Amino acid sequence: MTLFVYNFFRRKNRRSTVLKVMNDEDFIVSKTDLKGRITYCNKIFMDMAEYSEDELLGKPHSIIRHPDMPKAIFRYVWETIPTKHEVFAYVVNKTRNNNDYWVYANITASVDSNGKIIDYYSVRRKPNQKAIDLIIPIYKKMVEVEKSIGVDASFNVLANILAEKGVGYNEFIISLQNQ
Numbered sequence: 001m002t003l004f005v006y007n008f009f010r011r012k013n014r015r016s017t018v019l020k021v022m023n024d025e026d027f028i029v030s031k032t033d034l035k036g037r038i039t040y041c042n043k044i045f046m047d048m049a050e051y052s053e054d055e056l057l058g059k060p061h062s063i064i065r066h067p068d069m070p071k072a073i074f075r076y077v078w079e080t081i082p083t084k085h086e087v088f089a090y091v092v093n094k095t096r097n098n099n100d101y102w103v104y105a106n107i108t109a110s111v112d113s114n115g116k117i118i119d120y121y122s123v124r125r126k127p128n129q130k131a132i133d134l135i136i137p138i139y140k141k142m143v144e145v146e147k148s149i150g151v152d153a154s155f156n157v158l159a160n161i162l163a164e165k166g167v168g169y170n171e172f173i174i175s176l177q178n179q
């Protein structure tokens with residue numbers, strides 16, 4: 001009986017997750033310091049993530065991390081951007097109110113006149129739905145492999161797909177967006 005009452009109230013009070021979709025013409029922009037703490041975000045970022053500027057500035061970017069995102073993707077991002085190479089990635093984010101939204105992200109380093117990295121910058125656009133349909137099962141497999149084996153093995157899931165197609169990581173991601 002107690003369990004029934006508990007489940008009844010839990011079901012009643014649980015809000016289901018909404019999958020939010022970016023507008024065609026929108027850009028979600030943010031900047032971080034070298035440790036990934038947010039130093040700037042535009043209004044569209046705040047609207048999509050459902051946080052105020054005060055709640056975001058100074059916080060780690062992982063504030064909007066979604067559990068369906070493989071760790072291996074972020075590890076690849078953090079290994080690549082300090083080398084001043086850009087990264088393209090499909091990322092699903094979690095909003096303050098537990099809603100989800102997918103983005104097609106470009107992440108780069110900004111450098112000063114001496115070529116020293118001063119911060120990181122990301123611009124996201126609406127992703128191609130066909131790309132998301134293809135990426136979802138890949139990320140699902142990667143997350144499963146991360147849980148059972150580890151992050152290296154998870155990245156190999158993606159590396160094997162790239163090897164089969166004979167393409168590099170960014171090339172693959174960009175081709176999915178432009179299909």
Ligand SMILES: Cc1cc2nc3c(=O)[nH]c(=O)nc-3n(C[C@H](O)[C@H](O)[C@H](O)COP(=O)(O)O)c2cc1C
Nearest residue numbers: 031032036061062064065066074093107120121122
């Ligand atoms: C410029 C920039 C933008 C980022 N944007 C996101 C983002 O939109 N969502 C996200 O989950 N992580 C983003 N990250 C990666 C986070 O810093 C972090 O690596 C990721 O959320 C995983 O966090 P965790 O390692 O604490 O699990 C971004 C990093 C940088 C440098």
